[in-house]
Amino acid sequence: MIARLIMRRLLEAIPLLLAISLVTFFLLFHSPGDFLSALRMDPKIPAEFLEREVQRLGLDRPWYEVWARWVWGVVRHGNLGNSFAYKIPVADLIGQRLFNTFLLALSSTLFAWLIGVPLGIIAAVKQNSWPDRLASAIAFFGLSIPAVLLALFAIYFAAHTEWFPTGGMTSDNYTQLTSTWARMKDIAHHLVLPTIVLGAGGLAIYTRQMRSNLLEALRADYMRTALAKGLSYRQAVLHHALRNALNPMITLFGFAFSDLLSGAFLVENVMAWPGLGRTTIEAYNSKDMFVVASAVMLASVMLILGNLLADLLLALNDPRIRYD
Amino acid sequence: MTGTQFSQEHPKQLSRRIKQALGVLGLISALTACAPTDSVQRDEQMRTPEEKASTTSTSAQVNPATSVAAKSTPAIAVVTPVARQTSYSLEHRATPPPPGFALPFPDAYPVTDIEPGKRGGSFTFVSFGEGPKSFNPITTNESSSSDIIGRMFESLIGFDNAKQTYVPGLLKEWYMEEDKRCWILKLREGLKWSDGSPLTADDILFTAQVIYDPNISTPLRDIMQVAGKPFQFEKIDDTTVRVRLAEPTGSFLALMGWGPISKKAYEEAYKAGQFDTSMGINVAPEKIVCSGPFKLKQYVPGERVILERNPHYYKYDRNGTQLPYLDTVIFTYAPDMDQMLARFTGGTADGIVRPRPDSIPDLADGQTKGNYTLYDCGPGDGANLFWFNLKKGKNPDTGRPFVDPVKQAWFEDVRFRRAMLHALDKESIIRTELRGLAVSVWGLESPANSFWINPNLRKYEYDPARAQALLDEMDLRDRNGDGIREDAQGNKVSFTFITNKGNKVRERVASLMQQDWAQVGIEARPQFLDFNALVTQLDSTFEYEACLLGLGGGGIHPANSMNVYRSSGRTHLFNPRQEKPATPWEAELDRLADQFNATLDVAEQQRIYWRMQEIMSEQLPILPLWTSKVFVAVRNKFGNVKPSALSHELLWNIEEFYVKEP
Numbered sequence: 001m002i003a004r005l006i007m008r009r010l011l012e013a014i015p016l017l018l019a020i021s022l023v024t025f026f027l028l029f030h031s032p033g034d035f036l037s038a039l040r041m042d043p044k045i046p047a048e049f050l051e052r053e054v055q056r057l058g059l060d061r062p063w064y065e066v067w068a069r070w071v072w073g074v075v076r077h078g079n080l081g082n083s084f085a086y087k088i089p090v091a092d093l094i095g096q097r098l099f100n101t102f103l104l105a106l107s108s109t110l111f112a113w114l115i116g117v118p119l120g121i122i123a124a125v126k127q128n129s130w131p132d133r134l135a136s137a138i139a140f141f142g143l144s145i146p147a148v149l150l151a152l153f154a155i156y157f158a159a160h161t162e163w164f165p166t167g168g169m170t171s172d173n174y175t176q177l178t179s180t181w182a183r184m185k186d187i188a189h190h191l192v193l194p195t196i197v198l199g200a201g202g203l204a205i206y207t208r209q210m211r212s213n214l215l216e217a218l219r220a221d222y223m224r225t226a227l228a229k230g231l232s233y234r235q236a237v238l239h240h241a242l243r244n245a246l247n248p249m250i251t252l253f254g255f256a257f258s259d260l261l262s263g264a265f266l267v268e269n270v271m272a273w274p275g276l277g278r279t280t281i282e283a284y285n286s287k288d289m290f291v292v293a294s295a296v297m298l299a300s301v302m303l304i305l306g307n308l309l310a311d312l313l314l315a316l317n318d319p320r321i322r323y324d
Numbered sequence: 325m326t327g328t329q330f331s332q333e334h335p336k337q338l339s340r341r342i343k344q345a346l347g348v349l350g351l352i353s354a355l356t357a358c359a360p361t362d363s364v365q366r367d368e369q370m371r372t373p374e375e376k377a378s379t380t381s382t383s384a385q386v387n388p389a390t391s392v393a394a395k396s397t398p399a400i401a402v403v404t405p406v407a408r409q410t411s412y413s414l415e416h417r418a419t420p421p422p423p424g425f426a427l428p429f430p431d432a433y434p435v436t437d438i439e440p441g442k443r444g445g446s447f448t449f450v451s452f453g454e455g456p457k458s459f460n461p462i463t464t465n466e467s468s469s470s471d472i473i474g475r476m477f478e479s480l481i482g483f484d485n486a487k488q489t490y491v492p493g494l495l496k497e498w499y500m501e502e503d504k505r506c507w508i509l510k511l512r513e514g515l516k517w518s519d520g521s522p523l524t525a526d527d528i529l530f531t532a533q534v535i536y537d538p539n540i541s542t543p544l545r546d547i548m549q550v551a552g553k554p555f556q557f558e559k560i561d562d563t564t565v566r567v568r569l570a571e572p573t574g575s576f577l578a579l580m581g582w583g584p585i586s587k588k589a590y591e592e593a594y595k596a597g598q599f600d601t602s603m604g605i606n607v608a609p610e611k612i613v614c615s616g617p618f619k620l621k622q623y624v625p626g627e628r629v630i631l632e633r634n635p636h637y638y639k640y641d642r643n644g645t646q647l648p649y650l651d652t653v654i655f656t657y658a659p660d661m662d663q664m665l666a667r668f669t670g671g672t673a674d675g676i677v678r679p680r681p682d683s684i685p686d687l688a689d690g691q692t693k694g695n696y697t698l699y700d701c702g703p704g705d706g707a708n709l710f711w712f713n714l715k716k717g718k719n720p721d722t723g724r725p726f727v728d729p730v731k732q733a734w735f736e737d738v739r740f741r742r743a744m745l746h747a748l749d750k751e752s753i754i755r756t757e758l759r760g761l762a763v764s765v766w767g768l769e770s771p772a773n774s775f776w777i778n779p780n781l782r783k784y785e786y787d788p789a790r791a792q793a794l795l796d797e798m799d800l801r802d803r804n805g806d807g808i809r810e811d812a813q814g815n816k817v818s819f820t821f822i823t824n825k826g827n828k829v830r831e832r833v834a835s836l837m838q839q840d841w842a843q844v845g846i847e848a849r850p851q852f853l854d855f856n857a858l859v860t861q862l863d864s865t866f867e868y869e870a871c872l873l874g875l876g877g878g879g880i881h882p883a884n885s886m887n888v889y890r891s892s893g894r895t896h897l898f899n900p901r902q903e904k905p906a907t908p909w910e911a912e913l914d915r916l917a918d919q920f921n922a923t924l925d926v927a928e929q930q931r932i933y934w935r936m937q938e939i940m941s942e943q944l945p946i947l948p949l950w951t952s953k954v955f956v957a958v959r960n961k962f963g964n965v966k967p968s969a970l971s972h973e974l975l976w977n978i979e980e981f982y983v984k985e986p
């Protein structure tokens with residue numbers, strides 16, 4: 001069953017990805033300007049050079065031809081094309097950046113879930129007690145403070161206490177750190193604040209969601225039945241209420257997974273994290289076509305995988321859910 | 325003049341957009357004001373009194389360019405302008421080293437005009453953006469890359485920013501042969517690449533071969549031509565090369581600003597068709613073989629580039645110490661200008677160039693505490709320009725005329741263009757919106773270009789009465805009493821000018837210009853376009869009436885800006901790519917441009933170029949507005965710092981920097 005589900009989803013993804021890439025190329029070609037725009041107003045750049053570049057980069061071809069060639073290259077050779085600006089394969093350019101973004105996204109997701117879910121559970125089980133109020137307060141702040149403001153707070157905090165670096169991913173002396181352990185510590189040190197800033201919104205949402213889900217489940221008839229047949233309250237909560245309350249959380253996780261790429265951009269920019277978002281925006285601004293297209297495809301793939309993963313987890317958590 | 329100003333605005337623009345979206349509360353600026361880093365609000369409060377003072381004072385300011393900021397904080401170090409020369413020699417002969425120099429090999433470069441320093445230490449430079457795109461000096465024409473490439477690759481012929489003269493580089497001498505078409509280039513003997521292999525004439529020939537290869541993407545191929553024909557390079561011996569030109573040219577020095585690349589290191593990749601990627605950001609640092617003071621040590625994407633001393637560099641000081649003095653130079657990248665400033669004021673960086681104008685007062689105040697000096701290098705080599713679209717004809721795709729012929733008739737009248745400039749109160753715009761950090765200009769050349777600028781150009785001073793008289797003379801009068809002039813047929817004299825959006829200062833300046841022109845009865849409406857859309861209009865659809873644009877700097881030799889003067893030029897902004905000159909004075913400009921290239925006498929070239937500027941100033945197809953001043957800030961612990969308005973403003977002599985004894 002699971003294998004069939006995966007197969008079906010992957011087959012469905014093919015036309016979807018083709019359509020998304022088609023639209024991307026259409027928009028790239030039909031919005032004003034191209035990669036050479038910045039050079040066109042430069043008196044030092046000879047006209048002959050611009051003409052040759054237009055041909056070399058294929059900007060004089062119809063957009064669907066460029067799209068078809070690119071898709072063929074991806075399918076046939078796994079080649080995402082070359083970046084116009086960097087003149088190196090797109091895969092080389094975004095590989096490192098993708099890792100950085102992924103690291104940040106992973107740590108902030110873990111942060112949000114490992115704190116948000118237990119906090120929501122405690123808040124629901126001990127409704128109206130002081131831990132519940134504390135959880136509410138945290139969630140309230142997390143939801144109402146925009147990430148950019150939180151990022152500025154974090155930078156201010158870092159600058160004044162000097163406990164954390166104000167931005168970036170590695171220290172200037174990173175290369176002089178010889179042991180892998182010291183390097184990991186350096187990156188972890190840089191990771192703390194961006195993780196909190198990026199994870200705060202999710203933390204708040206998961207706490208509130210977990211709390212209300214669990215509260216609802218605690219009042220359900222099956223809880224009364226479970227308690228009546230002699231289960232301890234603890235067992236009843238863990239084995240009956242919690243499993244039911246988790247379902248909507250898993251759906252949320254599917255979306256969060258796809259947000260990993262797009263959501264990190266703001267924090268990357270404000271906190272100088274060298275991630276994929278910054279490269280993508282730079283490429284978009286300079287109309288570095290294949291980099292933009294690859295980044296869009298990457299985000300789409302993440303969305304599809306995220307949803308698939310969420311569906312699989314749902315099936316694992318809840319035996320009532322079937323996909324055939 | 326490059327487009328770099330725009331591309332640099334993108335990241336800033338973006339972060340500003342984010343801040344705008346959320347900054348309604350004013351909370352953010354309050355917060356940043358508390359931060360030690362950047363202080364928008366405090367800065368505003370501080371400036372207001374001076375701002376008022378300067379706008380109310382009438383003729384008190386002798387030099388309006390001495391800024392508001394400079395008045396409130398007189399401590400900004402002003403870099404002495406370059407002394408004006410009358411001529412210089414196209415040729416250069418090798419001279420024996422000055423007495424007292426003990427050079428390890430006879431052709432090593434004796435550096436005379438510096439304080440001898442000690443070796444050691446590191447310099448951290450911060451700029452904003454995503455960092456270099458490539459380390460390839462032949463195929464790269466983008467500023468964040470050339471900042472670094474310029475430290476790693478030495479030119480054949482150097483340029484001294486402080487004196488604005490050509491100086492020997494890898495070449496010890498260069499001169500013309502009898503027929504004036506052949507140049508002899510003599511390399512220093514004993515030069516070495518950073519990998520220790522010898523740098524010889526073969527490398528120059530290899531580099532020329534790469535440049536002229538049609539498969540290699542480089543503008544140098546079209547630049548290194550005379551009369552449409554490439555140069556011919558011929559090896560005479562290991563250190564001598566003969567360059568044969570189709571015709572004699574006086575711009576030879578400007579065409580020799582490039583440097584060679586190593587044949588041994590790159591020939592294989594070139595033959596395999598992989599030259600583009602052979603010096604990409606993803607290759608191992610030791611694969612970048614270079615000739616400059618520093619070589620690549622490490623590249624961290626989006627964060628920093630670390631350069632280390634090239635042990636085979638050819639310059640020595642009078643104590644026999646090999647340059648550079650510094651062990652390493654670190655380039656770090658901040659996502660935007662605010663964070664660039666924060667890293668400098670926070671102490672993690674040693675130098676910045678071109679900080680945002682609104683940060684100048686705070687930077688000036690922080691000098692003692694931060695132990696740095698803020699230098700006012702004077703006007704830069706960019707320019708802010710305004711022009712009317714004089715291109716005739718129709719857009720072949722839509723059939724619409726580029727410009728409404730009724731309006732174009734006014735634009736074509738030189739009296740109209742002069743009236744427009746007389747009506748502009750440039751000085752007050754500079755004093756207020758530009759915070760005094762710009763200089764009014766009257767021609768296309770910046771005052772930074774001391775040798776080539778014509779100092780005697782006509783000044784169209786602010787004179788609304790004169791503007792009114794010129795418009796009356798054209799029979800453009802307010803016929804219906806609505807405050808706006810009409811022509812004889814009753815058409816309202818009104819036009820739209822386009823400019824790029826996302827630059828707040830530019831937007832406010834545009835509205836001030838609108839007000840100034842309304843005073844003389846002309847309706848002008850600014851229209852703000854995305855940069856890419858703007859270029860499309862200027863370069864391909866031509867459907868606009870007028871344009872306000874700031875062009876960035878780069879290259880002061882007139883050869884770099886001939887495309888603006890020539891009627892066939894792509895950047896002949898007001899009427900580009902003409903098949904034959906539309907007006908007699910444009911034909912005259914074309915003739916002068918040809919003459920300029922053909923003459924071998926620099927003083928004569930200067931006269932010709934002055935004449936070209938004079939024609940532009942008389943005909944005024946482009947209204948010259950102002951040039952922003954360049955500021956550079958650098959920590960006091962470094963010696964031999966010589967900031968300049970020309971690129972690179974701070975790092976051009978980085979090999980001479982040393983760390984002073986505490």
